[in-house]
Amino acid sequence: MTATPAPVxxxxxALEVLDALIDVRIEERRACCLGLDADDEGLPDGRRFDGVGPLAEVxxxxxxxxxxxxxxxxxIAPYxxxxxxxxxxxxxxxxxxxxLTGEVARTLVARTFPARLxxxxxxxxxGRLRESGLLILDGAGDLTGLLVPDPALVAWVTGQPPTRPVASSDFPxxxxxxxxxxxxxxxxAAARLRVEDLEARIAHRTTVVDDWGFGAHHDNAAGLIALFHGPPGTGKTMTxxxxxxxxxxxxxxxxxxxLVSKYIGETEKTLAKVFDRAxxxxxxxxxxxxxxxxxARTGVDDAHDRYANQEVSYLLSRIEQHPGIVVLTSNLVANIDTAFQRRIHVMVEFPEPGPGERTRxxxxxxxxxxxxxxxxxxxDLARRYPLTGAQIREASIEAAYLAAADGRVVTEAHLVTGIRRQYEKAGRTVPS
Structure with a gap:
């Protein structure tokens, strides 16, 4: 007989525990007893939700x-x-x-009057459930509204393909x-070696953090922050x-x-949803x-500066405490807050490619x-025209379109025209 997968x-x-709790609450309502003198709330042992599956992890x-x-x-149960x-x-x-309305949820978890409050x-x-975006209160503004779980959470817990959110002010x-x-x-070679080291570090995080005990022995050991820095077009985001x-x-x-919201505090709430989901x-x-x-944080000249700095401080703190992987890209590493630079685990420089890299x-x-x-x-093209990888890509596409309209074979003249147009877009003089 095939064993049932642990997450299932x-x-x-968890649903069996919920079923039993509903039975208890129905009997309590039938007895017309609010439980004012009860010693506890009759909730299950928290260890019933321990495990290694998505639900336990959430x-x-x-x-x-x-x-x-x-x-x-x-x-989640009705889904x-x-x-x-x-x-x-x-x-x-x-x-x-x-x-599940808010009122029903309150009855489910609380039998005494203080606990209902x-x-x-x-x-x-x-509350943590709604502030983190795990649940939303749909419909009425009070607890008569329905508590609806995040669709991505339901998909993940139930083993369905994850939903792909659309970028918005609520989920940027x-x-x-x-x-x-x-x-x-x-x-x-040096930069490539750092990327390979980073790949290996991600692949072996479970071994080091969980199996070898670093997660229990040190704070924030599970998190990994990498910084890719270098000029635009050098492949940081693609990498x-x-x-x-x-x-x-x-x-x-x-x-x-x-992330830049006109409402004070909205940036923190929005980022919290992103970090929690990640x-x-x-x-x-x-x-x-x-x-x-x-x-770098600005000087405090007015209330806007003060709130802006508070939001930056929140982000620095949240990213440091994040148990997952964060990759930052920057055109100039000197622009990154120096206090935050010390917290970056891996830094990789993406320089402008030399003649050898441009040929490749x-x-x-x-x-x-x-x-x-x-x-x-x-x-020879690589030697004569110092372009970034993104510019070489755009020049080759430009040449392909020129060739499609003229002879249908890419020539060196097509490539040079594509190269010249990259210089024009950048406002630079084409090398003679």
Missing amino acids: AELRA ISTAHLTVAEAVVLVAA VDERFAVRYGRLTDRPDVIG DATVLLSEH ARPLTTVHTLTDVVLP AAALAASVGLPAYLIDLSA ARERCVLVFDEADAIFG LWETVMPGELPVQVGIDLP
């Missing part, structure tokens, strides 16, 4: 109490078994209630993917995407412009042009299917 067994066990990572864990399981939504209706006197706070917008991140692998990354793919982790690119789904967070946010780039950017005139001297 853990989720099923509860552990978010540091949920037993009551919060019960509410979270109750919110596994619809009968739970109906059973919740027996825990309220309101007619036609289907699903505490549960009201727990379920408020300032988008999936970061690339068709390239780390073998396509063209770097000097971050290829790195995540090589270790089998999803990556999200943070939209820094969406922690539970083991995502790589990539902050492109990170010096825009992680740069010219050889790799053009697809094998591209018809190219025989005898083009790519090393």
Whole structure:
């Protein structure tokens, strides 16, 4: 007989615990007893939610109490078994209630009067479940509204393909993917070795942090912060995407412009949602042009400066405590806050490519299917025109379109025209 996978067994066990708790609460309501003199709330032992699956990891990572864990399981349960939504209706006197309302959740986790007051706070917008984005209160503004779990959380806990959020002011991140692998990354030997070391460090984090005990022996040992710095167009973001793919982790690119909110405190709340999701789904967070946010803090001339500095301080603290992987990219490492630089674990410089790297780039950017005139001297182009990898890529695409409209074979003249247009876009003089 095939053994049940641990995550499935853990989720099923959690639903069985929830079922038993609902039975108890229904009997208490039938007896018309609020439980004013009860010694405890009759909640299950928190160890019932221990394990190694997604649900157990969410509860552990978010540091949920037993009551919060019960509410979270109750919110997810109808997506596994619809009968739970109906059973919740027996825990309220309101007619036609289907699903987990805030009031039902309060009844579920609290039998004494003081505990019901505490549960009201727990379920408020300032409570951990809603503030972290694990649950939202849909409909009415009070606890008569439905508690709805984050769709991405439901998909992850139930083993479904993860949803891909659209970047917005509420979730300023988008999936970061690339068709390239780390073998396509063209770097000097020293930089390539640092990227390979970083790949190995990510791949062996579980061994070092969990199996060898560094996570229990040191604070924040699970987190990994890397900084890719160098001029624009040198492949920093592409390398971050290829790195995540090589270790089998999803990556999200943070939209820094969406972080700047006109409402004080919104930046912290928005980033909390991103970090919480990344922690539970083991995502790589990539902050492109990170010096825009992680740069040196300004002098305090007015209230806006004070709040801006508070937000930067929050980000520095949150990223340091994050148990996952963060990759920052910057055009100039000197722009990164010096206090934060000391907390970066791995720094990789992406310099402008030299003639040798440019030759390799010219050889790799053009697809094998591209018809190219025989005898083009790519090393000579690389020597004559100092371009970045991104510019070489754009020049080759430009040349391909020129060739498609003129003879359908890429010539050196097409490539030179593409090169000249890159210089024009950059406002630079083409070398003679």
